Amino acid sequence: MAEPRPVLQMTGVVKEFPGVRALSGVDFRLFPGEIHALIGENGAGKSTLIKVLTGVHSLDGGTITLDGESVEFTSPLQAQQAGISTVYQEVNLCPNLSVAENIFIGREPTRGGRIQWKRMRKEAAELVDRLGLDIDVAAPLSSYPLAVQQLVAIVRSVGTGDRETPGSGAGQAPGSGTATKVLVLDEPTSSLDRDEVLELFRLMRQLRDDGVAILFVSHFLDQIYEICDRMTVLRNGTLVGEHLVRDLDQVGLIELMIGKALDQLEELHEHQLHSDVGETLVKAEGLGRSGKISPFDLEIKKGEVLGLAGLLGSGRTELARLLFGADHPDTGKVTIGGKQVSMSAPNDAIGAGVAFCSENRRTEGLVPDLTVRENIILALQAARGWTRPIPASQRDELVAKYIKALDIRPANPEARVGQLSGGNQQKVLLARWLITSPQLLILDEPTRGIDIGAKTEIQRLVVSLSEDGMSVLYIAAELEEVLRLSHTIGVLRDRKLVARLANGPEITTSRILETIASGEHQ
Amino acid sequence: MTTTSRLRALTRHHLFWPVAVLIGLLLVNVPFTPDFFSVKMTDGHLYGSLVSIVLFGSPLILVAVGMTLVIATGGIDLSVGAVVAITGALTCSYISDQADQSALSAVFLAMGIGLVAAVVCGLWNGFLVARMGIQPIIATLIIMVAGRGVAQLITDGQIITINSEPYKLIGGGYWLTLPFSIFVVAVVVAATMLLTRRTALGLLVESVGGNAEASRLVGIRSARIKIMVYVFCALCAGIAGLMISSNTSAADGNNAGLWIELDAILAVVIGGTALTGGRFSIGGTVLGALVIQTLTTTIYTIGVPTQTNLVFKAAVVIAVCLLQSPKFREKVFGRKTRRKVTVPAQPVAPVEPAPKTEVSR
Numbered sequence: 001m002a003e004p005r006p007v008l009q010m011t012g013v014v015k016e017f018p019g020v021r022a023l024s025g026v027d028f029r030l031f032p033g034e035i036h037a038l039i040g041e042n043g044a045g046k047s048t049l050i051k052v053l054t055g056v057h058s059l060d061g062g063t064i065t066l067d068g069e070s071v072e073f074t075s076p077l078q079a080q081q082a083g084i085s086t087v088y089q090e091v092n093l094c095p096n097l098s099v100a101e102n103i104f105i106g107r108e109p110t111r112g113g114r115i116q117w118k119r120m121r122k123e124a125a126e127l128v129d130r131l132g133l134d135i136d137v138a139a140p141l142s143s144y145p146l147a148v149q150q151l152v153a154i155v156r157s158v159g160t161g162d163r164e165t166p167g168s169g170a171g172q173a174p175g176s177g178t179a180t181k182v183l184v185l186d187e188p189t190s191s192l193d194r195d196e197v198l199e200l201f202r203l204m205r206q207l208r209d210d211g212v213a214i215l216f217v218s219h220f221l222d223q224i225y226e227i228c229d230r231m232t233v234l235r236n237g238t239l240v241g242e243h244l245v246r247d248l249d250q251v252g253l254i255e256l257m258i259g260k261a262l263d264q265l266e267e268l269h270e271h272q273l274h275s276d277v278g279e280t281l282v283k284a285e286g287l288g289r290s291g292k293i294s295p296f297d298l299e300i301k302k303g304e305v306l307g308l309a310g311l312l313g314s315g316r317t318e319l320a321r322l323l324f325g326a327d328h329p330d331t332g333k334v335t336i337g338g339k340q341v342s343m344s345a346p347n348d349a350i351g352a353g354v355a356f357c358s359e360n361r362r363t364e365g366l367v368p369d370l371t372v373r374e375n376i377i378l379a380l381q382a383a384r385g386w387t388r389p390i391p392a393s394q395r396d397e398l399v400a401k402y403i404k405a406l407d408i409r410p411a412n413p414e415a416r417v418g419q420l421s422g423g424n425q426q427k428v429l430l431a432r433w434l435i436t437s438p439q440l441l442i443l444d445e446p447t448r449g450i451d452i453g454a455k456t457e458i459q460r461l462v463v464s465l466s467e468d469g470m471s472v473l474y475i476a477a478e479l480e481e482v483l484r485l486s487h488t489i490g491v492l493r494d495r496k497l498v499a500r501l502a503n504g505p506e507i508t509t510s511r512i513l514e515t516i517a518s519g520e521h522q
Numbered sequence: 523m524t525t526t527s528r529l530r531a532l533t534r535h536h537l538f539w540p541v542a543v544l545i546g547l548l549l550v551n552v553p554f555t556p557d558f559f560s561v562k563m564t565d566g567h568l569y570g571s572l573v574s575i576v577l578f579g580s581p582l583i584l585v586a587v588g589m590t591l592v593i594a595t596g597g598i599d600l601s602v603g604a605v606v607a608i609t610g611a612l613t614c615s616y617i618s619d620q621a622d623q624s625a626l627s628a629v630f631l632a633m634g635i636g637l638v639a640a641v642v643c644g645l646w647n648g649f650l651v652a653r654m655g656i657q658p659i660i661a662t663l664i665i666m667v668a669g670r671g672v673a674q675l676i677t678d679g680q681i682i683t684i685n686s687e688p689y690k691l692i693g694g695g696y697w698l699t700l701p702f703s704i705f706v707v708a709v710v711v712a713a714t715m716l717l718t719r720r721t722a723l724g725l726l727v728e729s730v731g732g733n734a735e736a737s738r739l740v741g742i743r744s745a746r747i748k749i750m751v752y753v754f755c756a757l758c759a760g761i762a763g764l765m766i767s768s769n770t771s772a773a774d775g776n777n778a779g780l781w782i783e784l785d786a787i788l789a790v791v792i793g794g795t796a797l798t799g800g801r802f803s804i805g806g807t808v809l810g811a812l813v814i815q816t817l818t819t820t821i822y823t824i825g826v827p828t829q830t831n832l833v834f835k836a837a838v839v840i841a842v843c844l845l846q847s848p849k850f851r852e853k854v855f856g857r858k859t860r861r862k863v864t865v866p867a868q869p870v871a872p873v874e875p876a877p878k879t880e881v882s883r
Contacts, residue, residue, distance in 0.1 A: 358739060
């Protein structure tokens with residue numbers, strides 16, 4: 001295949017944040033008329049690369065050439081004017097305006113200062129039509145589902161160039177067809193269903209055939225194999241490879257992404273639940289809070305992993321928050337290790353040896369401005385009170401130990417937590433509680449939004465902690481995950497704990513689903 | 523490390539801009555007052571512009587240091603000016619009632635009464651903010667407004683003048699050739715640094731300010747922390763109140779510490795502590811307060827007409843704030859640092875360099 005000249009070439013791109021080298025010398029190229037996947041785990045540098053390309057972040061090193069010309073963008077507007085359009089995961093349009101207005105917002109056709117509404121609608125309709133979409137451009141955007149709004153966002157971004165007056169399109173000959181040379185789609189499919197994805201893919205193929213270079217970021221490997229021609233894999237801010245999609249199978253790709261062979265990941269699937277479950281540690285009787293969760297009885301034994309299964313909003317998180325005192329229970333009592341605990345504030349639960357990693361890492365877990373070290377010692381320090389700081393040597397030792405044990409990257413205690421990737425933030429949160437040596441560890445969706453490598457590490461950690469005698473309350477939306485780790489599975493439905501199933505060979509995900517559906521113990 | 527990267531690391535230091543602005547402001551004075559930097563010894567006392575900047579800036583530094591901790595928790599304390607007035611009024615009216623105004627015991631008791639009143643104000647602010655959940659700006663507005671009234675009630679609406687040698691020392695006296703208030707400031711600043719950085723208080727304050735909900739869920743007793751910082755802030759304001767009333771040997775319920783809260787907030791911001799809470803820097807605040815005081819002094823030495831004082835001050839403050847904004851710096855200076863990479867021809871320049879002010883160079 002004779003390769004044409006790349007429309008976009010990034011060479012040796014470096015981007016640093018305080019304490020973090022997000023990109024170290026990454027090369028990336030994009031050819032016209034191809035769909036190119038950018039792949040990597042969380043924290044590999046995908047988002048940073050895109051932000052450098054689209055002018056959100058400035059470059060710390062390296063060069064970008066677009067159509068052979070050296071460029072550097074200091075704002076997204078400049079990037080757009082040069083022909084690089086971006087559509088983000090969340091649709092950034094005005095739902096109250098019409099589709100046509102959204103497509104032309106900021107560059108409406110005018111005559112003598114007045115907007116030519118008729119011409120705008122006509123051009124919008126033509127544009128939509130040309131791209132093979134069946135959308136009424138006069139209807140308000142909000143009357144369409146999210147998927148269509150996303151398509152409109154793409155139409156808007158590729159339509160950009162058509163309206164540029166000659167000369168303002170930054171270095172491109174006027175009237176040279178589609179002005180958008182590069183279209184960046186950042187996780188466009190994450191909230192779409194299958195049919196909507198197909199419609200998006202159809203549009204992407206059409207744009208590709210029109211000669212647009214499309215950069216596609218997705219966590220869904222199947223979609224990448226379905227739509228993309230070429231892919232670039234990043235790991236830890238460095239380039240690990242650029243391949244034609246047909247040359248690399250999924251197993252090979254995952255190995256490239258995580259940097260180790262896949263069979264290591266499989267290990268966990270075969271692990272046996274240890275049977276060394278001891279005395280009852282935590283006992284909740286009639287614990288409840290009106291409007292949040294109906295009163296429930298629950299026992300967690302020492303060294304037991306209790307998984308909670310249920311649909312989103314079934315009361316999983318609410319149950320966990322009551323056990324931690326994050327919300328004040330209306331009824332019932334909790335005994336931990338034989339002693340009744342008042343549960344009026346998190347302090348009571350923490351004092352009794354309970355730890356809670358919230359599902360909302362950013363809003364309820366981390367203090368993004370503080371460093372990794374400070375975030376890790378926070379729970380222990382809070383328990384000691386402000387007058388008794390942890391001695392520096394002991395603190396550094398503890399922090400270093402957990403950074404190493406949990407493989408937190410970058411392994412820099414001075415890095416600001418807000419700049420870490422999702423998986424590493426989760427590990428920091430875990431480290432924070434593990435240094436308090438809790439008796440009961442409550443993990444609410446600890447693996448959500450993090451990549452497969454970190455996911456496996458965290459699950460393996462849960463297994464080894466429970467083997468060492470720590471009790472764990474494990475909440476996850478993925479039933480397989482709950483099933484794999486838990487000795488006992490509590491099933492929730494409509495804010496009620498409806499069943500407790502002892503895990504065993506006869507318990508399967510479909511059995512759990514049946515219990516959720518029927519709402520009763522079978 | 524190359525020279526440029528070292529320079530870069532230097533400019534990224536959180537105290538770089540406050541220091542640069544302070545030096546710049548000091549240098550502006552030299553053409554107008556050639557002996558600006560000289561310090562003379564007269565009667566065993568050191569005199570000079572630098573000494574007076576620190577002397578007159580002392581109350582502001584104290585108030586700003588207390589304010590820093592409040593702002594770090596995500597709060598704000600507008601009542602400090604009123605607390606300055608109340609403390610001065612109580613202390614002076616007690617001293618003026620004494621037969622022997624120079625009796626040490628009476629002076630200490632008077633100062634004690636004044637500072638207790640300040641602590642009570644702080645407790646009230648802390649109670650409203652931490653226990654009642656009232657917005658800090660509203661909660662502290664109560665004493666800001668009512669406190670001046672209280673101060674005037676104490677002084678019967680008069681300016682109380684006193685004649686007490688020992689009391690004069692705090693804000694107007696000299697010790698070891700230097701103004702005594704410099705020692706007071708040094709002790710308070712050092713104590714604050716020790717209190718926040720040698721204990722875990724600083725970390726917990728930053729955590730509460732950085733993410734209140736996460737701090738609650740990690741078991742930090744944030745209400746207690748918040749009450750502590752409001753009390754501390756009021757105490758600092760109280761000491762400043764002693765200093766101001768001592769310096770003039772008078773208590774003026776109406777004007778003592780008037781608008782000092784605004785200067786203090788400004789000093790905190792110039793020092794690099796964000797109003798949104800979280801990370802704070804006591805050193806930065808001290809520099810910020812010195813910048814403000816130097817600015818005030820400069821206005822007098824270069825002879826800005828009195829009626830344009832405030833406008834001039836506002837202009838410099840705007841320039842300082844712009845200089846500290848990374849976004850602004852990137853827009854104005856950013857392109858020059860990387861000349862080799864060019865942006866394609868751009869008929870519509872989206873970034874218009876903002877007008878430069880004299881202090882930006």
